[in-house]
Every structure is written in structure tokens, then in C-alpha cells.
């Protein structure tokens with residue numbers, strides 16, 4: 232599942248959704264907060280322009296909601312169910328988890344959003360290089 236050609240590969244690793252050859256981001260580390268959501272303009276392998284339209288990634292907010300919810304389940308289960316913590320303590324655990332994982336949630340949301348609109352094309356690099364010679 233986590234190999235080139237699968238959307239999950241592009242979503243989890245932030246790879247170009249069309250060719251899966253390189254990362255979309257200026258910096259691979261999401262915790263470099265100045266560049267967390269900064270994308271390269273184009274993919275240098277297949278020339279996909281990542282901003283499909285102006286404000287394209289605003290729509291990733293729709294995706295960030297369920298992803299954020301998924302990140303709240305483990306701290307809830309650990310603190311409230313396993314450790315029998317109070318609801319206030321559980322709230323702090325969930326809030327802390329969301330703050331710590333915010334850069335990852337932001338990137339996963341953007342990756343999932345662009346993967347809704349762009350599909351993998353195994354010949355994308357070949358098509359791009361053949362038209363530029």
C-alpha cells in the first residue's frame with residue numbers, strides 16, 4: 232500500500248500526486264514551522280503546478296477536520312478510558328496532542344486534498360521530458 236502508484240503513498244509522504252517522484256514541499260520536515268505549508272511551484276519531474284487554482288488549498292480545511300478528529304481518538308482512549316482521567320484532563324490531553332501534531336495534520340490535509348483532484352500517472356515524467364526535448 233505504501234509504494235508508488237497508491238494515493239496513500241503521496242498523502243503520507245507529501246509526494247507529487249501525479250508522478251510520486253519528489254516531495255511537494257520546500258522542506259521535508261513539517262516541524263520547520265516557517266516552511267510547514269510552503270510548496271514548490273511545480274514538480275520538477277512532471278511539471279505539475281501544485282496550486283491548481285488560486286486559493287486551492289483553502290479547501291483542505293474540509294479534510295483537516297476528519298484528520299484532526301482521527302488524531303483526538305488515541306489521547307481520548309489513553310487518558311479517559313485507560314487511565315480513567317477526568318474530562319478536563321482528557322480535554323488537555325486532546326488539545327496538547329492537536330497542538331503537537333498540527334504541522335503533520337496541516338500537511339496531511341493538503342496532501343489528501345490535492346490527491347482528490349490529481350491522480351497518479353506512471354508515464355507523467357516520460358510525457359513531460361519527451362515534450363521538452
Ligand SMILES: [Zn+2]
Pocket residue numbers: 247248249250251252253274275276277278279355
Ligand atoms: Zn510530479
